[in-house]
Amino acid sequence: MMSSSKYERIVLKLSGEALAGGEGVGIKPDIIKNIAKQIKEARELDVEIAVIVGGGNIWRGKTGSDLGMERGNADYIGMLATVMNSLALQDSLEQLGVDTRVLTSIEMKQIAEPYIRRRAIRHLEKGRVVIFAAGIGNPYFSTDTTAALRAAEINADVILMGKNNVDGVYSADPKHDDTATKFESLSYIDMLQKNLQVMDATATSFCMDNSIPLVVFSITEEGNIKRAVLGEDIGTTITD
Template identity: 80%
Template sequence: MPETSKYNRIVLKLSGEALAGDEGFGINPVVIKNIAEQVAGAKELGVEIAVIVGGGNIWRGKIGSDLGMDRGTADYMGMLATVMNSLALQDSLEQLGCETRVLTSIEMKQVAEPYIRRRAIRHLEKGRIVIFAAGIGNPYFSTDTTAALRAAEVEADVILMGKNNVDGVYSADPKFDSGAYKYDTLTYMEMLQENLQVMDATASSFCMDNDIPLVVFSITEDGNIKRAVSGETIGTFIKK
């Protein structure tokens, strides 16, 4: 029996660090090629895919702010980092024959289209992989919040959050706590009450209020994006 997608439309959230591989900084061509192949494989199931990539492999606004930089300036630099990552992912996907569009919240006509909700939905309906870049265009908001907002705007069925260093949500950091245990399912309220820091509180509250489910899983295992899209039980499932 051929594989099918559990969802009609998804938002895939990737951290910037997921593109860096073991180096921890910059864009690793081998890693981004692997991620692109996973996304292309999931697309074969017929699902509509929007992607949001962080910029932490290049720049983190909070670090600049902590060092005394104006927070707004530091955050805008972080948004530009997400554009670099988005263009790199677009190139990798198009080398695999996937039709893609990068939509940015900060206008830069020479490299990408401006984000317009109806345009984004139309691209998805036409089978294009849409990559949302530059956050929501305002400082003080994370790419987690961007994922939650864009998921609501394009009426996605779920947010798939790919992690490069963990395979789900744990009660504590398993690297430092041998007693940490993995959750198979959670509610957003439990996540907030236990301060599990899967995503920031703004994004978590937004997902809870708008009833957007979240799957947290490992991006480093080949085929996991496809497994998540097809509804296999992997990682941690978080719901209202």
Template identity: 70%
Template sequence: MEQRKYNRIVLKLSGEALAGEQGFGIDPEMIQSIAEQVKDLHKLDVEIAIIVGGGNIWRGMAGAAKGMDRATADYMGMLATVMNSLALQDSLEDIGVQTRVQSSIEMRQVAEPYIRRRAIRHLEKKRVVIFAAGTGNPYFSTDTTAALRAAEIEADVILMAKNKVDGVYDSDPSTNVNAKKYDKLTYLDILKDGLAVMDSTASSLCMDNDIPLIVFSIAEKGNIKRAVTGEEIGTIIRGKS
């Protein structure tokens, strides 16, 4: 049996990752692939918490940029994350993985309310916990949610799965063929150089709580497991060099 490097993880998925090649909405094949990769981790007895963005359905910043009230636009984005979370829960339970969705916005008919101690108990019972609706507050991204929840549940690492890049670069690799990929960084590097990894609030939270972050591509099946078992993939970011 393969050995895990991390016991409790937070897996951060962008909404776009669920959209697959179509770029919007939910791609059933992509979400099934993610569910199967999560099941592989589950077999290693890893305690798994997941946070999914909502950009495949709605982006609060985009709505605000077009004149919508920012708070309203952000709440709509939170509801989009709930839809993605329920879709992922359905795929996981369809392949036999016990899952709970906890929402920061109360909606008891579809999800549990977020309660830290209950979330930890679910994890200890090897249930996958999906945190939905961000922090429950406008003006905060799901990156910040990942950092906050990771600190609250005392996760060993945040795995940030990207669908377009395989790590952190000094410039956009899709427009610059000479973009340099980093293997290792510190959160101070991220903040100082303005690298587009996660927003400054999330970076500061991770740095202050000494939570490592691994940025990698989800396009190659098995990469989530590789990251958890300690293979050197993507870019690892730590509080100290």
């Protein structure tokens, strides 16, 4: 595939909160349309794009567990929340003329295709944006881990992690610590040792073991997905 992008196949990881804007709850049509527009811009570079959206804008399994709900049930509700977000993003992309498929780890054939690795790769090769929903289909695993696993399965070149409240990885929370400094680059070992919590430890270790680079950047600045795909110096790059 000939492309002006740095990468040929990417996994774009979005938090559920990224679809909710500043409020952090629900799905905001103008926000999701902006993200869809950015994804379309990146797709026009002939890069193959898989997307994973969290569900934190609707439900967090850990929150339900902390309130006394059985953890497995709480996590399954969270997985269903990711399906809702995925369908909303699919609709916005298709309104822009972007051919899109939602593949879900929990079978619900009336609304999405079941996740099959070879099918996902075939969709990507045909130029479709693929959205992976319902995590990995098992409780106790985050959508960060899903991103790491799916990236390895489809042989993605990179995971692009779009954040809605920060433009990279910092030494501390820049909202509460004026001395926080931004890292231009990090190793996965550094990230674990410094306990920077960019993604959970399971996902971090998986990326490290499988040599999957990670780029953390701001999703709120228009055009940033395209810039990340082009390899421009935005955000923080993490490698093994």
